[in-house]
Amino acid sequence: MIIRKSAQEIESMARSGDLVSETLVLVGEAIRVGVTTAELDEIAEKHIRSRGGTPTFKGYRGYPASICASPNDMVVHGIPGPYPLKEGDILSVDIGVTLGGFVSDCAYTFSVGALAPEAHRLLDICQQALVAGVAECRPGNRLSDIGHAVQTVTEAAGFGVIRTLVGHGVGRSMHEDPQIPNFGAPGRGPVLAEGMVFAIEPMITVGTHEVVLHDDEWSISSEDGSLAAHFEHTVAITSAGPRILTRHPQPTRARLVEEPASRAG
Ligand code: MF3
Ligand code: CO
Numbered sequence: 091m092i093i094r095k096s097a098q099e100i101e102s103m104a105r106s107g108d109l110v111s112e113t114l115v116l117v118g119e120a121i122r123v124g125v126t127t128a129e130l131d132e133i134a135e136k137h138i139r140s141r142g143g144t145p146t147f148k149g150y151r152g153y154p155a156s157i158c159a160s161p162n163d164m165v166v167h168g169i170p171g172p173y174p175l176k177e178g179d180i181l182s183v184d185i186g187v188t189l190g191g192f193v194s195d196c197a198y199t200f201s202v203g204a205l206a207p208e209a210h211r212l213l214d215i216c217q218q219a220l221v222a223g224v225a226e227c228r229p230g231n232r233l234s235d236i237g238h239a240v241q242t243v244t245e246a247a248g249f250g251v252i253r254t255l256v257g258h259g260v261g262r263s264m265h266e267d268p269q270i271p272n273f274g275a276p277g278r279g280p281v282l283a284e285g286m287v288f289a290i291e292p293m294i295t296v297g298t299h300e301v302v303l304h305d306d307e308w309s310i311s312s313e314d315g316s317l318a319a320h321f322e323h324t325v326a327i328t329s330a331g332p333r334i335l336t337r338h339p340q341p342t343r344a345r346l347v348e349e350p351a352s353r354a355g
């Protein structure tokens with residue numbers, strides 16, 4: 091059952107959305123060569139608690155940290171630890187916050203220093219896929235229109251969409267109905283209606299869409315070792331269309347290792 095939220099409940103969700111966004115920005119500001127993912131986790135947890143929130147992920151099915159920090163070929167659910175960031179890395183950071191009884195969920199793939207052109211393009215396309223998915227979040231559309239839009243953008247760029255990980259409804263619980271795949275034919279599934287709130291989260295790779303689960307039983311990487319990206323917003327469906335309840339850090343303007351060939355004449 092898809093739980094629809096009242097206007098007042100959506101305002102509460104917007105407050106948890108503000109806190110999770112603020113936390114993601116703070117983590118982004120701390121990202122530089124040599125910082126460990128455990129340090130980023132600590133920054134996030136402190137900030138969330140200082141504002142009266144709870145890190146939703148901590149203790150969720152035994153998950154040991156407040157954020158997921160997934161470098162390079164890791165797609166999602168990377169457990170923060172002693173890994174020090176290196177020049178040229180990408181790092182997907184996923185954060186959930188519970189505030190006033192409501193959860194917001196948000197993710198962003200950051201770059202560490204200068205990126206190779208392919209990594210740069212991956213982040214760009216994943217953000218475009220998120221924008222395309224969010225744009226479908228309007229009353230009268232069907233659920234699968236979201237995944238179709240994500241898949242279309244991703245595959246047009248030659249990248250792969252992960253099949254086994256999905257977006258989801260979000261509210262008093264982190265994971266509510268429906269599941270929201272990032273692929274599929276359009277025009278299927280429930281009709282979208284005002285008051286539904288969804289976590290839209292494309293997870294894509296440069297190569298295969300197959301993934302592997304690591305021995306820690308959490309972290310998931312691309313099977314072929316290709317780079318992966320993950321961007322996520324919590325989005326309310328309103329009569330006027332999608333309302334993004336989370337904000338992201340400034341769009342990735344990663345430095346490229348090589349300048350693009352095109353030069354103004
Ligand atoms: N944020 C993830 C999602 O969108 C859930 C993370 S699982 C956790 O579904 F254990 F890390 F919380
Ligand atoms: Co999510």
